[in-house]
Amino acid sequence: MSGIDRRDFLKLAGAGGAGAGAGFMMRESTKHPVEHLVPYTSSPEEFSPGIATWYNTVCSMCSSGCGISVRTREGRAKKIEGNPSHPVSQGRLCAHGQAGLQVLYNPDRLTGPMARTADNEDLLPITWDEGISQLATRLGSLQASGQGDSVCFLSEGVDGHLAALYERFMAQLGSSRLVHYDFTHPRTLYSAIEKLFGDSQLPYYDIGNADYVVSFGADYLSTWISPVNHSFGFGSSRKGVNGVRGRFVQIEPRMSVSGASADDWFAANPGTEGMVALAIANHIVNEGGYQGDDRDAWVSALAPYSPASMSQATGLSSSVIIGIAESFLGSQHSLAIGGGSAGNNTNGVDTLVAVNALNYLVGNLGNEGGLILNPEPVVGSGSGTLRATYTDMIELAEAARDGRIQVLILSGTNPVFNLPDAAEFREAIAQIPLVVSLSSFIDETSSLASLVLPSHTYLESWGDSFPEPGVGFSIGSVSQPVVSPLFNTRATGDIIINLAQEIGLSAAFPWSDMEEYLKEGWQQIYARGNTGDGTEGFESFWNDVVRAGVWGETTRGPSPEGLLEGVIESIDVAPPEFSGSSANYPFVFHPYISDTLEDGGAANLPWMQELPDPLTSIVYGSWVELNPLTANELNLEEGDIVEVESPHGRVTAPVFIYPAIMPNVIGMPIGQGHTDYGRYASGRGSNPIQILSPQLETETGDLAWAATRVAINPTGRRVEIVKTGGVSRELGREIIQKVGADGADADGADHAAELSSIPVKVVRS
Amino acid sequence: MSFIDTLRSRWQEYRRPGYYENFDYAWTMTIDLDSCTGCGACVTACQAENNIPLVGEEELARGREMHWIRIERYWEGEFPNAKLNFIPMLCQHCDAAPCETVCPVSATYHNQDGLNAQVYNRCVGTRSCAVYCPYEVRYFNYYNHEWPSPLDQQLNPDVTVREKGVMEKCTFCIQRIRQAKDAAKDDGRRRVLDGEVQPACVQTCASQAMVFGNRNDSQSEVFKSMNDPRAYHVLEEVNTAPSVVYLKKVEVNG
Amino acid sequence: MANQDISFAQINDDVVRSLVVTGRKYYITLAISILVTFTCFVGPWFYQLRYGIGAAGMNHPTVWGTYLASFIFWIGLSHSGTLLSAVLHLTNSEWRKAMYRSAEAMTLFSVMVAAMMVMVHVGRPWFVHWAVPYPNQMEMWPNFRSPLMFDVMAITTYMTGSIIFIYMGTIPDFAAVRDRTTGWRHHMYVLLSLGWRGTDTEWNRLHWAYTFLAVLIVPLAVSVHSIVSWDFALSVVPALHQTIFAPYFVVGAIYSGTAGIVTVMFVLRKYMKFEHLITKLHFDNLGKLLLVMSLLWTYINMVELFTGWYSESSEEYEALNFRLFGFYGPLYWEMILFCALAPLLLISKRFRTSFVPMLILSIVINIGMYTERFLIVATSLPRQYLPDAWGMYVPSLVEIAIMVGSFGMFTTLFLVFVKIFPSISLYEVKETLPEPQPKPQADSGAP
Structure with a gap:
């Protein structure tokens, strides 16, 4: 090979190198992410690979208590569906219920107990024993010194035996401060029904x-x-x-x-x-x-x-x-x-x-x-009546400010987000010497905790539910773990029982865990006698209930004979009062529970963030709804950022022109505006609750969150609202076809035929 | 008969309306617009069942929605007489599907069950099917999507996770249909019974607006529902012969 | 014809000089175009391959974007060359002979760039061979009903035809150059000229085969762009679903291709010093052709608007409304100005025979034609049947870079071409000249 000299060699080497480089880039750019497939060499007993197992349990995404069936494969929850035999859900489910899987598998979940050694320091991992004993010591000393009432348990609304367990625990500590708080709780309806x-x-x-x-x-x-x-x-x-x-x-x-x-x-x-x-x-x-x-x-x-x-x-x-x-x-x-x-x-x-x-x-x-009307609650006094009103929360905040609260135990609820800034709840909590969070996530409230003992999600823990509106008769369901715990977390019930035993209340808490406690509680339900056919003994009843996901009695509660005396005479609706003068604040503020994010609790679920709002198709953000006339008057267009100003604060959000809102009303969805709630919720949109005036419903003392007036101040800035919809008008394309029901249309004869399948009653011509 | 004649007669038979009635199944869905509340449960149920990726705010801002079923909303009139109508829009599984003719590699084709199937492995990503689809229900994977751990543990093992450059769309939950067929076969039955299989969206629909089944079975719910006098096809004029039948909304006056 | 003052020998000199003598300007231009190709095309493309086609601006309703617009543009540009060359050959137009080689080269390279645009466009280019029918173990065939499949067929056939056409016509010139060069060039041309000796039989067969190919290529060229138009017209998308689309695309293609030839001829004339070979006559004739094409194009555009308006359907109305007055409305009127109004200047012979104005006009026309292709994609797909699915499409940086890079790639290919192929047909130009008189110093040129 005398033909190759130094130059040729270098050229060839260069060409080869370039070719190899190009090939490498090509490969690099097209190859798939590395994946690992690890088969079971010996599969666990509960399941066989490739075969789905269904577990019936209860949805805890809101307080309706829908029965659900969870499909699991290889020990992992894959899909949630409604439990067809459950009278509340009847086999169906809403979007939130579907998204329950993302509570379980949320990447922002707390993975184990953590503690702050000093103020303003990062949370550092600790062991469960350390965490429990740290809290138990504190609670024990307070209980022993008769200061049990300085312990406050602030929980999301729970019902059934877990609520009873909380009550028992707080009673044993000698505290009356068991507070259930939910922003969406229909407190006024309870009072109205009581009044009637x-x-x-x-x-x-x-x-x-x-x-x-x-x-x-x-x-x-x-x-x-x-x-x-x-x-x-x-x-x-x-x-x-x-x-x-x-x-x-x-x-x-x-x-x-x-x-x-x-x-x-x-x-x-x-x-x-x-x-x-x-x-x-x-x-x-x-x-x-x-x-x-x-x-x-x-x-x-x-x-x-x-x-x-x-x-x-x-x-x-x-x-x-x-x-x-x-x-x-x-x-x-x-x-x-x-x-x-x-x-x-x-x-x-x-x-x-x-x-x-x-x-x-x-x-x-x-x-x-x-x-x-529903029959008497099966367990306890029913959860609804336990829930705190705004006034209760203000009282709690005051107690905290006065130093009357030494320990605050938080579980699942997020009052810092769900209370107006005017309540100054965050500042109040900062006064409490020990704040403990049992929540599964860091949120605006639990981020203030110095001890974090994360609990299981509802798909990992035992519990039960006696849905409050029910279906007119008593029903209950047992919630069972459908997967083994993902992280180093514990069921809330287990934490409470464990704590009580550490404190030395073993006599009142003789159970090893929540499951045992639950079974004991269900013994009483078994004793009611409505155990279904062919049930032999409690164990068999228990297994049937757990398997079916529901237990119920078909006897209705007493139907009311009539109204209470004096109701008719006192019936009267006073004109609503709004905070803020109509001169300075020309619009009535209408915050509403988001159809996708609820009161903000679902904002950390990416499916919910990506689910277009049913009415506006907006995703991942906040907006302010204006009637087209109002927008025209204020010279605002979709995407113009405005400041919504109430007597108690301001929030900013882009304008969305909403055709079906009154011209003097400004709508805004609740749910966004989290500052510290995981990667999907934090730093997105704004929270209308912040600017609500502390206007109270006159009888219950709950927050009248629809009673604030606001002004709209344009900022001159603009953003493109992120939404999935294009133009929401049909432009005469007959995409959604309609049939008139009363034959009043010109082609009424056709309609009669079309309506033959559906019994439409003609109300008036 | 010559080869050409055979070919021609087969072709004609294939094109004849009602061709699919000769098969065991012709999966069909009806959506009652009078009952649909637009709540979006179907959207999330589908997302959970079919490993539909999270695309993120930035991508959504660029118009890269990824939901196999979406709710479209159309306003009528102005305040105070404004009305809002919802219509769930998903792959219509057309019997004369424009997307099937245009795919150069046959990555999308009509299977014997009357389903418009999408073979992810075969897709080269020309995206022409999405252009040809008048319902715009085909969604493209612009990126490899990620499920931050442990969200990936939720992924349905019965459904492929699609890679970048691949078109995807509603399958009528074909994995559930396959399972139901397997179950029927194990039971020694020839056909899946009515109601044995439901796509995730139909299953979860709380207002029972959706019905799914086999229209070749004249006893099925869906057969009755699609023969409702209110039945119509969206974009009938495009003549795609969809397998999704909508029932007209009832408008009560006065 | 051509310039009567030049001799056969001078032609050979000029052309061989253009192959052998390379100035600094050439290297600088080549370096720049290679640099542009790499930074604007190769780099962004690798980025896109790595992260996904999301690097481009396409989205849910508008799944096609500038890549496809560029594809149609380059296919269109390719039209002039081979088609024009073949038509003019068949009609014995003498003036074609000085320009057809470069026109055909343009065809070839634009088709290549267009093929690259397809690779850039698809989501998984590493599987794009599946669109080609080849026997395989899986017994999977492409979908023969698909207009995209027709496209693959038509373009590959057209590319093959064009390669053979340009190569066959150059064989005698390769031989001529072979005899005038030394070193590695000589070896290369020995191979390329296939042992051409210039016998009568060879000349006879060459002419016969050349004419045969020309006849074959004309319908092929028409079919290619018709088929490209079917990619759009066979859909049911409002404003694309039109019967006029095939002639629309063919006319548009010849139009932009002719303008492209004017640009290339100007550059060759100026920088390869072919002033005496490419003359005012060529520009005049091409100008006439451009004028005819612009009128045809304008007519078809009006028909398109009229049918849309006449349909009285919301779908067509909204699509037209968006195209004319929507976000991209200014681009539409820019296109009308560049492609329908500006070319009316060609009515003047003085304009047609002025080189610089012709260059400017030709570039302006092609900008307008690129706009047309862009608008076809970007204004119809976002406005389809379901208004709630309407969207908007804006090209991303990667897309714009790749579009620019595709011009760099085209230029690179062309620059390499002019150093290998005699860019002017030696023998055919000579045919147009008077018989040379023997001179003592004259070189012995072939043939």
Whole structure:
């Protein structure tokens, strides 16, 4: 090979090198990420590879208590579905329930106990023994010195035996400060039902069998009390399960998901929903031929509420009110429900009393398609009545500021996020010497803790649930772990039992863990006798309940005979009061529970962040809703950043032009604006709760979160709102086709044929 | 008969409407717009079942949504008479699917069950199917998506995780259909019974707006539902013969 | 024809000089174009391969973007060359002879660049061979119903045809150059000229085969762009689903290709010193052709607008509205200005025979034509049937870089070409000249 000289060699080497380099780059750029496939050499006993195992348990994403079935493969939870035999969920589930898997597998979960050695220091890992004994020592010394009342247990709303365990624990410590706090808790509805029927509870609204439902502000299909059950009922009713296609009316200042699905949507002035209800009642009593014995009392109580006189205050014309009243009276199964912003004005309880009185007037109490009261709670006193109001929380904050609280145990709840800045809760917590968090995540509240003892998620722990609205009869379900714990965490119940034993309360806490405690508790339910067929002994009953995921009795609670005495006479809805003068703050602020993020608790779930908001298609952000007229007046367009200013603060967010909100109302979803809640929630959007005025509902002392006035200040900045939708108008393309129900359209004959399959009742021509 | 004649007759038979009635299954879904509440449970259920990646805010801002089923919303009128209508939009599994003809490598094709199948391994990523789809329900993997640990433990082992450069779309939860068929075979049955298989979206729909089944079985729920007089196809004029049937919304006046 | 003053020998001198003598300017230009190719095309492409096609700006409704626009543009540019050369050969247009070699080269390189754009466009280019029918173990064939499949077929056939066409026409010139060069060039041309000796039989067969290929290539060229148009027109996308698309694309292709030839001829004339070979006559004739094409193109555009408007359907209306007055509206009017109005200047013979204005116009036309291709993709896909799925598309930096880089790649290929291929047909130009008179110093040129 004499032909190759030095130059040729170098050239060839260079060419070869370049070629190899290009090849390497090509390979580098196209290769797949490295994956490891590790098969089981000997598979664990509980499962066989490739075969799915289903476990029935209870969803804890909200307080509705839907029964769920979790599909697991190779020991990992893969999918959550509704438990078909559970009467609340009936096999169905909402988006939040589906996203429960991301609570379990959230990358921001706390992986083990941690402690701060000094203030302002990072949390460092410790062992469980250290953590438990550190807390037990503190609690023990407080208990021994009779200062048990300086221990506060602040938990999210829980029910069943876990709630009972908390109660027992706090009682043993000698503390009365067991506080359950949920922002979304329908406290005013409890009070309204108590006022009407004498029993503080959530009634069951049988939407599925109703054929005319009037909802006053309650977003029953998306965020209110038990959305899955309500949606199931909505679907059944719309399909004419009860012989007639259900018709739905929604009265609220800003169209919610339920409003969008309603046949008729009416915008009443914020806080006047109760007056609308009384005007409807007035018409029913005076013109509609109400024949009850108490008619005279009604007539005199409702005298000031004639539809004509109410149209000015409510913004609804008297013909609309009369139309609703006549349909309400004329339908077989009419039902009135109220909640949401209507229940969270200063006149919240009165409003809900007025709304639920309508149910009494059409006589649907305890009937199919009506308002059904639930029987006595199976365990304890029922969770709903335990929940703290805003006033309770303020009191707690004051106690903390005064140094009356030595130890705060947090579990699952996030009051720093869910209370207005005016409550100064963060500052109050900072005064407490020892803050312990049992939450599974770091959030705005638990980030203030100096001792973190993370608990299991609901998919890893034992528990039970007795859904509060129920379905009109007593039901309960056992929640079982569906996967082995992912991290070095412990079930909340186990932590409490362990703590109690460390403190020396073993006598009151003789159980080794939550499961044992739970079984003991269920012995009493077994003793009630409703154990199903062929059950032999408690063990077999227990196994059946755990396997089926549900236990229930079919006996209804006592249906109310009538209203409490004096209710009719005292029925009255005061005009709502708003914080801030209408001159300085021209708009009523309407914060609402986000359809995707709830009250903010779901903001750390990426599926929920990526689920487009049903009404606006916005993802990953906050926005301020303005009526097109208002936006035009203020010269604002979608994406213009504005400052929403209330008497108690300001938040900024981009404008979204929303066609179905009243011109004098500013809507804003609750849920975003987290500062410290994992990678998916932190630093996103803004939190409208911050700027709420501490305006109270007059009877319950709960926060009237729909009673703040605001001003809109343009900032001159703009962003592109991130949303998945394009242009939300059909442009005459007939994408969503409709059929008129009453043959009033020009081609009515065709419609009659099309409607043959669905029993539509023609209400009026 | 000559070869050409045979070919022609086969071709004609294949193109004839009703060709799919000769098979055991023709999977069909009906969506009752009168019951749909637009809540989005179907979207998340699908995301959980089918390993649909999280694309992140930045990508969504660039319009790269990734949901096999999405809720479209259309406003009518202005305040105070504004109305909002929802329509879930997913792959329509058209019997005359434009996407199937355009794929140069046959990565998308019609299977014997009347499903519009997508073979991820075969896809070269020309994205022409997404252009040809009038319903715009085909979604492209612009990147390899990541599931930060331990989110990856939720991934459904029955469903492929798609890599960058691949088109994906609703499969009517074909993995569930396969399992139901296997189960039927194990039981010695020829066909899957009505109601034995439901895609994740239908399964979770709380307002029971969706029905899924085999339209070749005249006893099935879906057969009854699709023969409802309210039934219609979206974009009927494009003549794609979809397997998703919508039921008209009922408008009550007065 | 051509310049009557030049001799056969001078032609050979000029052309061989262009192959052998290389100035600094050439190297600088080559270096720049290679640099552009690497920094703007290769680099961004590797980035895109590594991280995914998300590096480009495409999104949910608009899954096609500038890559496809560039693809159509380069395919269009390719049209002029071989097609024009073949048509003019068949019609015995003498003036073609000085320019057809470079026009054909342009064809070849634009097709190559277009093929590269396909590779850049697809999500998984490492599997793109699946679109080619080849026997394989899996017994998987491409989808013969797919217009994209037709495209692959048409483009590969066209590319093959063009390669053979340009190569066959150059064989005598390779032989001529072979006899005038030494060293490695000599060896190369020995191989390339396939032992051409210039016998009568050889000349006869060359002419026969050349004409045969020319006849073959004309319908092929028309079919290629028709098929490219079908990628769009066979969809049901409003504003793309049009019967006029095939002629629209063919006319557009010839239009932009002709303009491309004007640009290339100007550059060759100026920098390869072919002033006496490429003359005003060529520019005049090409100018006429451009004028005809621009009028045709304008007519088809009007038809497109009219049918959209006449359909009275919301889909077509909205798509047209978006194209004319939407985000990209200014680009649309820019295109009309550049491709429909500016070329009206060609009515003037003085304009047609002025070199610099012609160069500017040709570049302007191609900018307009690129815009046209871009608008086809970027204004129809975001406005389809379901308004709630409407979107918006803006090209990303990577896309723009690759678009620029594709010009660099084209230039690089062309620069390499002019050093290997005689960029002017020696023998055919000579055919247009008067018989040379023997001179004592004359070189013995072949043939």
